[in-house]
Structure formats: C-alpha cells, structure tokens
Amino acid sequence: MEIMPNRMDRGFYQYQNEFEQKALDVLRSGRYVLGEEVLAFEEEFADYTGGAYCVGLASGLDALWIAFRLLQIGPGDEVIVQGNTYIASVMGISINGATPVFVEPDMQYGIDVEKIEEKITDKTKAILAVHLYGMAARMDKLKDLCEKYRLKLVEDCAQSHGACFQGQMTGTFGDVGCFSFYPSKNMGGFGDGGAVIVKDKQLADDFKMFRNYGSHKRYYNRVVGANSRLDELQAGLLRIRLTHLNELTNEKVKLAREYSNRIQNPKIRLPQLSDGAKGVWHQYVIRCEERDRLSQYLAEKGIGTLIHYPIPPHLSEAYQYLGYQEGSLPITEHFAKTILSIPIYNGMTSKEQDFVIEALNNF
Numbered sequence: 556m557e558i559m560p561n562r563m564d565r566g567f568y569q570y571q572n573e574f575e576q577k578a579l580d581v582l583r584s585g586r587y588v589l590g591e592e593v594l595a596f597e598e599e600f601a602d603y604t605g606g607a608y609c610v611g612l613a614s615g616l617d618a619l620w621i622a623f624r625l626l627q628i629g630p631g632d633e634v635i636v637q638g639n640t641y642i643a644s645v646m647g648i649s650i651n652g653a654t655p656v657f658v659e660p661d662m663q664y665g666i667d668v669e670k671i672e673e674k675i676t677d678k679t680k681a682i683l684a685v686h687l688y689g690m691a692a693r694m695d696k697l698k699d700l701c702e703k704y705r706l707k708l709v710e711d712c713a714q715s716h717g718a719c720f721q722g723q724m725t726g727t728f729g730d731v732g733c734f735s736f737y738p739s740k741n742m743g744g745f746g747d748g749g750a751v752i753v754k755d756k757q758l759a760d761d762f763k764m765f766r767n768y769g770s771h772k773r774y775y776n777r778v779v780g781a782n783s784r785l786d787e788l789q790a791g792l793l794r795i796r797l798t799h800l801n802e803l804t805n806e807k808v809k810l811a812r813e814y815s816n817r818i819q820n821p822k823i824r825l826p827q828l829s830d831g832a833k834g835v836w837h838q839y840v841i842r843c844e845e846r847d848r849l850s851q852y853l854a855e856k857g858i859g860t861l862i863h864y865p866i867p868p869h870l871s872e873a874y875q876y877l878g879y880q881e882g883s884l885p886i887t888e889h890f891a892k893t894i895l896s897i898p899i900y901n902g903m904t905s906k907e908q909d910f911v912i913e914a915l916n917n918f
C-alpha cells in the first residue's frame with residue numbers, strides 16, 4: 556500500500572460537486588477581485604471564529620507581517636516567539652525589521668510559558684502565539700503576560716482553524732489572529748490565501764486599506780501598502796470548505812484519537828494537548844530517538860512521512876544574522892532531530908490508518 560503524508564485530492568473529491576459549481580459561478584460572474592465572495596467569506600469566517608471582523612488577504616505570511624506593520628512593531632523592537640515554529644512565523648516579525656526572540660517549547664510543542672518572562676526587555680513589544688500542529692497554545696498564561704507587560708498579542712493560526720482553548724477559538728484572543736488557507740492547511744483553499752481576525756473596527760479598516768496598495772478610496776493612497784487580496788475564486792471555494800469545516804475537523808479528531816489509542820511502541824512518544832486545549836490535528840507529530848531509521852523503515856513499507864520542521868528558524872541560513880548557533884535552543888533542536896509527522900488527512904481510510912498503525916507498532 557502507498558500512503559502519502561497528505562492527500563489534498565481527497566479533500567476535493569469529498570465535496571467535488573459543490574467546489575466545481577462554485578468555481579463555475581465565480582468564473583461566469585465577471586468579478587474576480589474584491590467582490591461579493593470575499594465580503595461573504597469575511598463575514599462567515601468572522602462568525603465561525605466568534606471574532607468581530609475578518610479581512611481576507613493573499614497568504615498567511617502576509618497576514619503576519621501586515622499585522623506587525625499595522626501594530627507599528629519594527630526596527631528596534633523585539634517580538635517573542637517559540638523556537639520550533641515554521642519559518643514564516645519568524646519572517647512575519649523580521650520583514651518589518653523587528654527582532655524575533657526565541658523561547659523554547661514545552662512538551663506539547665507550544666511556547667514554554669514559564670520561560671517567557673526572562674526574555675522580556677524594554678524593547679519587547681509583542682508575543683506571537685503559534686498554535687503549532689493545530690494544538691492551541693496556553694492562551695490564559697499568554698494573555699496574562701501580555702496584560703502584565705503591556706504587550707501586543709498576535710496569534711499564528713495557520714495550522715489551527717477551529718482549534719480552541721477553554722472553549723474559545725484560536726485567533727480571537729489577541730489583537731490579531733493570522734490565518735493561512737494554503738491547500739495543505741486544515742481549511743485549505745486551492746492556491747494561496749490568508750486572513751486576519753481582529754476585534755477593532757479601525758484595525759480591520761487598516762488591513763482593508765493596506766491590502767489594496769494603502770488605498771482607502773480608489774486612487775487615494777494613505778500609506779505605501781501591498782497587493783495582498785484574497786481573490787474571488789479562493790474566497791468562493793473557501794466558503795464551501797467552511798460550511799464543512801466542523802465535519803472535516805471531527806474526521807481528523809477521530810483519526811488522531813485512533814492513533815493515540817492504538818499506537819503502542821515504547822520507542823514512540825505520542826503528542827499530547829495542553830490542559831484546556833482542543834486540537835484540530837493539522838499534523839500528528841510523534842517523537843522517536845531513532846527518527847531517521849523509523850522514517851526509512853516506514854518509507855520501505857510505502858508510508859510517507861514529513862518533518863515539521865527539520866531546520867529550526869534560528870539555525871536557518873536566512874537567520875544567521877541573528878547570531879544563534881547550534882546549542883542555542885537545545886529543546887527546539889532536539890525536537891527537530893526526533894519529530895516525525897505521520898499521515899493524517901481528510902479522506903484517510905481505516906485500511907490506510909490500520910496499515911500505518913501496524914507498521915509503527917512493529918518497528
């Protein structure tokens with residue numbers, strides 16, 4: 556049996572007719588950028604999360620960097636972020652000239668909230684909370700810290716559509732919740748896309764201005780902005796995905812539960828949620844001291860796996876200028892060497908999952 560780490564085609568075929576009909580409708584509408592689909596999507600996604608306003612953007616990275624730009628966090632400022640994140644989280648900070656300050660993760664792969672205070676200086680302006688792998692970060696503690704030190708709170712929800720902390724959806728805790736709709740995400744589009752959830756009407760209007768060349772009125776440009784619009788086709792297709800998001804999430808929760816109940820191998824550590832967190836299982840990440848041997852063994856059986864992520868941002872060539880070395884963040888680096896994402900995707904059959912479980916148990 557061949558099992559790929561992810562199957563985005565399955566997610567399409569689950570609702571093929573609806574997607575195809577919507578694509579045709581948009582193609583035939585004659586309106587392709589900033590039309591009714593985007594407006595409707597923004598309203599529906601804000602409702603879904605329980606946030607006040609949603610603004611559609613071109614990608615998750617744009618959501619992040621434009622958020623820090625509009626919060627006026629730039630050169631000379633520091634932003635706290637976990638070391639073990641996707642590099643785009645860090646780029647969202649550094650594109651604006653601000654300095655990312657890395658904190659080690661806890662055993663649930665979220666930022667270790669006990670290690671944040673020692674990193675706060677008079678330059679610290681914000682915390683970026685990452686809900687990595689679809690597991691909500693410790694938002695109670697992060698909110699308290701942001702209030703105590705008067706910091707902005709931005710959330711990277713690129714992997715956490717629908718994930719909750721103490722019943723509240725990720726993306727609605729902070730000043731800005733940043734989402735990606737890249738096809739492999741839990742709520743994937745069919746190309747690039749992103750959005751922010753914000754509480755403040757003025758900030759929402761600023762995002763709308765910024766995404767459209769800084770223009771608040773046609774040909775009147777208030778600031779040097781960006782071209783970062785969610786297009787009509789993506790917005791329309793995302794509206795379809797959103798109507799099914801709860802069932803899609805439940806399907807992944809069930810797959811994750813099956814893995815957690817049935818993988819039994821002392822060499823393998825299973826992922827665990829923090830107290831109060833509901834996960835949506837963007838990835839199901841196991842840990843094994845013999846990770847490379849395990850992934851090789853699975854590959855020989857036809858089971859594809861991925862590593863999220865093999866090179867932590869502080870050791871990436873792009874961030875050499877920050878001056879970190881191997882050994883700077885030992886827990887982050889140890890995770891990078893021992894984590895493995897096993898297949899979990901909408902449309903995964905029980906036969907496929909049984910095959911993966913059996914292989915893992917026999918390793």
Ligand SMILES: *Cc1c(COP(=O)(O)O)cnc(C)c1O
Pocket residue numbers: 614615616617640641643644685711713714734735736737747748749
């Ligand atoms: C995917 C991802 C992003 C970036 O989103 P894009 O839409 O690909 O730009 C940012 N942060 C995390 C944690 C991600 O997984």
